[in-house]
Amino acid sequence: MIRAFFKEFRLWLLTFPALVLAFLATFYLYRLPLTYFWVSLAFVSLIAVICYGLAFWQFYRKMAQLQSGQLEGSLSRLDRPSDRAYQNLLAQQEQQYKQELLTYKSKEEDLASVVQMWSHQMKVPLAAIDLMNQTGQVTKTDLDSQLLSLNHYLANLLNYLKLSKQTSxxxxxxxxxxxxxxxxxxxxxxxxxxxxxxxxxxxxxxxxxxxxxxxxxxxxxxxxxxxxxxxxxxxxxxxxxxxxxxxxxxxxxxxxxxxxxxxxxxxxxxxxxxxxxxxxxxxxxxxxxxxxxxxxxxxxxxxxxxxxxxxx
Missing domain, CATH: 3.30.565.10 (Histidine kinase-like ATPase, C-terminal domain)
Structure with missing residues (x-):
């Protein structure tokens, strides 16, 4: 958790020692009394420790809630403008995903309905061919007619699949x-x-x-x-x-x-x-x-x- 905190706030954490070194160099170059520097450093360090501690505590609670999946409590802590923008983006993506899911489910239902209708249609010429075979009354014209119907229905299904998948x-x-x-x-x-x-x-x-x-x-x-x-x-x-x-x-x-x-x-x-x-x-x-x-x-x-x- 500390490593994650340092990674997110590394700019601010590194800014403080950089400023301390800059002020120390200034005091040294201008030969100012270092007593004032050490007193100021102690006071500022105390404030920095308190601020960093509060920041770490807030970061720790937010990360703990996010990792546990308690989104309702953690989202209220994401109040920075960049956090809000990221939440809006996630909301848009979620809405788009829901819409795509509804479209996919609708296509699945349509396909299931078409296949069901197609199967009923295919049964008619198949039943006719079976009946002709059982009765022995098979003529070339009738057989060709039923085979043509089968080919027609099969072409319908295959081309419907092409159109529905936009692969025409x-x-x-x-x-x-x-x-x-x-x-x-x-x-x-x-x-x-x-x-x-x-x-x-x-x-x-x-x-x-x-x-x-x-x-x-x-x-x-x-x-x-x-x-x-x-x-x-x-x-x-x-x-x-x-x-x-x-x-x-x-x-x-x-x-x-x-x-x-x-x-x-x-x-x-x-x-x-x-x-x-x-x-x-x-x-x-x-x-x-x-x-x-x-x-x-x-x-x-x-x-x-x-x-x-x-x-x-």
């Missing part, structure tokens, strides 16, 4: 959107055949963007268009200064439209038909925002849905 690797380049859409439709041809849907693609659009992430966003929209279309319906994709995807599906309730981009929100139709996960459109909106694109959705019940994507 955007690479902007000139993209022929028509070619991207055509290839995407080819990937989903099994679903189109299964529901007997017709597809029409009109126009061209060249855009400087990230091809991989734009494709993922469009895949979410096209998957929803197929999923909620009636058998024998049609889907139209128009390209000009943007992308317009129209379907003739069951549509979205007007009161659900303002919330469709919220994470975990499925809406009435998604809940009723048990097809929505609640994070496909959320990820689509997040990706398009980072690509500096605007998405707008208009829909009417039983009259289909129109999704428009354009530059800001």
């Amino acid at each position: 690797d955007f690479r902007f380049e000139e993209v022929a959107v028509r070619d991207l859409v055509v290839n995407l439709v080819k990937d989903y041809r099994v679903h189109f055949l299964q529901k007997e849907l017709s597809i029409q693609i009109d126009g061209e659009w060249a855009l400087k963007t990230d091809k991989k992430w734009l494709r993922f966003a469009l895949a979410q929209i096209l998957d929803n268009a197929i999923k909620y279309s009636q058998k024998g319906g049609s889907i139209t994709i128009s390209l000009s200064d943007g992308i317009i995807i129209r379907d003739q599906g069951i549509g979205i309730l007007a009161e659900d439209l303002p919330r469709i981009f919220e994470q975990g929100f499925t809406g009435y139709n998604g809940h009723e038909h048990q097809k929505a996960s609640g994070f496909g459109l959320y990820m689509t909106k997040s990706i398009l925002d980072q690509l500096e694109l605007i998405i707008d959705i208009k829909s009417q019940i039983d009259n289909g849905t129109q999704v428009t994507i354009r530059k800001k």
Whole structure:
């Protein structure tokens, strides 16, 4: 404790003997009577010992309380301006730590919720494949459709993890959107055949963007268009200064439209038909925002849905 006290107050402790030596040299050089020096030294030394003793006692009590963890009593003794500034800094860091902890816990809860929804979605195609295997009624079209759904759900989860951890690797380049859409439709041809849907693609659009992430966003929209279309319906994709995807599906309730981009929100139709996960459109909106694109959705019940994507 004495060593710590000397370390903290070493400047003041060393100042006194330095001053004593300076005065002694002054008396000696000017040949002043040393009697006055020794009397003054005795008096000043007594005062210094009392002051140092009080300072040590206060330092000892403060250190003892700090070491014992009794912060409430010790903080009242930290009343110097530098101590107050340090306490304010600690308070700010504590508040920041609490905020970061709340954010981390919120992300953990969101991830747990997403994984739970994802696991329920994965069960549907897995159960369908298992049923086909048990009954022996396995067709290539049905099997390809279920495998495509599994790949789609898996891609959703992996890309959600990338977005939530902000590890998305955007690479902007000139993209022929028509070619991207055509290839995407080819990937989903099994679903189109299964529901007997017709597809029409009109126009061209060249855009400087990230091809991989734009494709993922469009895949979410096209998957929803197929999923909620009636058998024998049609889907139209128009390209000009943007992308317009129209379907003739069951549509979205007007009161659900303002919330469709919220994470975990499925809406009435998604809940009723048990097809929505609640994070496909959320990820689509997040990706398009980072690509500096605007998405707008208009829909009417039983009259289909129109999704428009354009530059800001």
